[in-house]
Amino acid sequence: MDVNAMNSIDEIGLLPMGRILVTEAANSRIPPEEMLMAILKHGRGEWGDISDEDRAANSVALNRSLRVVSQCRASNGTRFWIITEHDRSHTTILLPNEY
Template sequence: MEDVNQIALFPLGRIVMTKGVHLAISADEMLTALLRHAQGDWGDVCDGDRKTNEESLARGFRLFSVYHASDKTKFWIITEADRSYTTILLPEEY
């Protein structure tokens, strides 16, 4: 698989995950979602969040994506505004 940094539209910073995600989501599903996030595919966000992400991408604000694992478990990926961290987490861990 390609290096995320070579195809990313923005820096991901340090990539971290919560314990819940570590236990519930496979590494392959996390990596696939992380690549989508880095390429500006925000997953299953609502139209309002999609528009906010597009503006945030241009202006350097926080970026938020929503994905679902093969077992339907919902998880989020959030990249901080300063691009220092990207966190993969379950909604209930927010």
């Protein structure tokens, strides 16, 4: 994924995401168009495959400057996370084993 293209995404929807970072492992395993769609959904508050408890925690996090997490799965089966930090300075796309 072209990180420069990702960095041009500003505050979309509910969540200011700051700088978009992608780990090398995520970049090599997630199709670029799926990564882009996932980050757009994350910014709109579509958190992906998370529990109801995590969904509620994300809703609270939006108003309390806490970390927001989405869990996604690419069409090739690769699971990945999108994490926006509490201060909204950056959002990272990574594989679960990289956390």
